[in-house]
Structures are given as C-alpha cells and as structure tokens.
Amino acid sequence: MQIEDTKEIPKRTRYYQAMCDSEALNKGEVYYNLKELYIVFLCPEDIFGQGKAVYRFKNLDVDCPKIELGDLCFKNFYIFNKYRDVAEKSIREYLEYFATRNPSSPETKKIDRMVKWYQTDNETRKRYMTWQQEIDIAVDLERQRANDAEKRFFEAKDRADKAEAHASEEKARADEAEARAENAESRADRYEKMLRELGKL
Template identity: 85%
Template sequence: MSAKRIPFEQLPITNRFMFAMVFGHKEIAKPFLEAVLGIRIHELKDPEPEKTIDVSPFYKGIRYDVFVKETGPDGEVLRSFDIEMQMEDNVDIPKRTRYYQAMCDSEALNKGEVYYKLNDLYIMFLCPEDIFGQGKAVYRFKNLEVDNPKIELGDLCYKNFYIFNKYRDVAEKSIREYLEYFATRNPSSPETKKIDRMVKWYQTDNETRKRYMTWQQEIDIAVDHERQRANDAEKRFYEAKDRANKAEARADEAEARANEAKGRADEAEARADEVERLANAEKARADKYEKMLRELGKL
C-alpha cells in the first residue's frame, strides 16, 4: 500500500523532490557540504538535482537526489558529492551506496583514462532513523585494512550517514542546526532560514507544482513498472514450480511403475529358481535310480 500523498503546498524539505529542488542551488549546497563535512570548497558547479544515469538498457540505472562537483581554479574537478534524502526503505541503503559508487566512478573516467584521475567521492544519506542501530547521530565510513585499521585503502570514497532525528546528540553546532531543521522544520540559523524561505517559495510556485506533478507521475509509472515486473516474476516462479511439481509427479509415477515391474521380475526370478530347484531334485532322483539299476545289472 502506498504512503499517503502530501499536498504540494505542504511539501517539506524532507520530501525528495523538494530536497532536490532546494539543494539544487549551489548557494544552499555549498555551505551545507562545508558544515557537515568540515571542509572548504573552492567552487561548486551547478548541482544536478534528480540526475539520472543509465549505463545500459540491460542494467539498473540510478537517480541521484542531488549530485554536485567541486571545481578548482582551472575548472578541474576536485571532488564529487552525492546527497540523498531517504525517509523510508532504509534496509538496502548500504548496498545502494555500493552501487551508487560504482555508477559515479563509471561516469567519472572517459575511455582510456587512468585510474589515478578518480577524485574524492562523498556519498551522503540523510535519514530520520538510525539504520545501523548503534545509537549514533553521524556515521562515517571509509575502507580500512581489517587487521590494522590504521592502514587506509586510499580509494578516496567516503560514505556518510546523518540521522537527523538524533540531532540533539550532535556536538558540532553547524551540523546540528541542519539536522534539527530536517527533523523539526524549524530553522535556527541563517543557513536553515534561507533553506526554509526557499521551501516556502517553491510551495507557492506554479511552475514547480507542474514539475512536481510530472515527477510524481514518473515515480508512479516507475513503481507500477516495478510492481508489474515483480508480478511477472512471481507468475514465472509459480509456473516453474507447477512444472517442477508435475515433473516430480511423473517421476514418482515412473518410479512406482519401475518398482512394480521389478516386483514382477523378482517374482518371475523366484519361480524360475523354484523350477530349477525341482528340476535338480528330479534329476538327482533319476541319477540315483539309474545307479541302483546298474548295480542290479538291469542296465
């Protein structure tokens, strides 16, 4: 059953469409990234909200909420950031980050380029609940050597998770203010007030409403498509199961017939053994009688 749809005029920042629209502005995304990652960003290219990557019609594509790249003085790409608002369906997020990394990297290099040109990649998920269940408000992951965690793999990929309902547990004020706004929708800093003003503007903008309706239709179509694929897969499963059951029944019948034939063969063999035994006994009596006649001189 699908979740209750929120009226457009009430769409919060935690709605993926609204989040993508607002954070699709670099003057919103840049201070956010600097605050939650503790870094300084030289310049951001215009963010790409709802950026879609389809590498092949045969493989699963992805749609980022907000994808943005940092550029240097000469326009070179320094770092890439994928920012995702995830309100539900949190079970598979760790594996989603793995797939997102693969898709980001596949697009980062042109054919023939060397791997060292891969730059820092940050994949960031904003979630309401603690998906790891360890009581933390912020989880930061990078690849380390198992037996000696002081050794880093150095692949420059970082996966961060921000649990905004636990904003009270965040020591860093700059991070806490953002997470508090996502959790309560009450802005408490100049940056979150700016976000809130933009949300309210989008809520009243007719062009944004039209884009939202188109976006929602695309989502509904995608959901229906996935549901149909699931139904088709379930139908194929039960058809295959039915064929397997019928084949098993035929095998059982064949086995029963084979066992019956073997039983008849065993009975025939037993009768043959009995006939042979009687014949041997009759021959023994005949030999004995012949011997007796020879002894009496009758033969």
C-alpha cells in the same frame, strides 16, 4: 526526504544506487571510473527502531565485518526528529530545520528563503509534482518487477517439485517392475530345479 515509513525504504536505496551507477558510466567505460556514492535519506521517525539519530551503512563481509567490500557506496539515514542527538553541528542544524522548520544558521536560513520562493512559484511546484510522480511510478514498476520475479520463481519451483514427484513415481514403478521380474525369475528357477529333480528335464 521520506516522511512516511513505507516499509520499503532500504530497497529504494538499492534502486537509487542502480540508477546513479547506470548514469555515472558511459557505455563501455571501465568500472574503475565509478566515484564514491552517498545515498542519503532524511526521515522523521526511526525506521530501524534502534534509538539512533544517524545510521550509516556500507557493504561488509558477513562472516568478518572487518573486511570491507570497497565498492565506495554508502547509505546514510538521518532521523531528523532526533537532531539533538547528532554530534556534528552543521548536520544538526540542517536536521533541526527539517524537524522544526525554524532556521537557526545562515545555511538553513538560505534554504528557508529558497523553500518559500519555490512554494510561491506555480511552475516549480508543477515540475516538482511531476518529478515525484515519476519517482512513484518507477518505484511501483520496480515493485511489480520484484513481484513478477517472485511469482516466476515459485511457478518454476512448483514445476520442479511436480517433475521431481513424477520422477519419484516413475522410479517407484520401475522398482516395482524390477521386483516383479526378479520374483518371476526366482519362480522360474525353482520350477526348473523341481523339474530336474523329477527327471522331467
């Protein structure tokens, strides 16, 4: 559940996919054993701004969307403040509970009872806060890694641009030297011709 739009939620789905996949396979295990993976976000507001209650993503070919990658990874976003627009009754009941905190089905009433119990259990609250802190730290580390990678990229690009500029300068100097050599050779040829005409050679 993501209450606040931090402008990084889509990238968090990528991070969560990597975490889940790395835990799903043992070392040396074949990729064929990867199962379907659904990453689900529950958001109060429409972070994509298209007015939909549900957004479902999967990997498709950019030039031909009919072609699916088939990696069995799906990322779904449910905008629970738009629960009235959800067709599936069971999903709508869950989203309504998240939006209103009023349980309207046996399933959501059971969740509501569990939520109230956990809220009164200090040890559970402490574990939850620790878990949330670990997630926040992991996200911050991932963001820092991305920033560092971006910084290294621009530094490498800057070095490449400087090297290219230096190479261009060296080529210009070489071309200039070649032109001077050609001019000197041309003058020598003219001087030799003149001396031959004067009978000096």
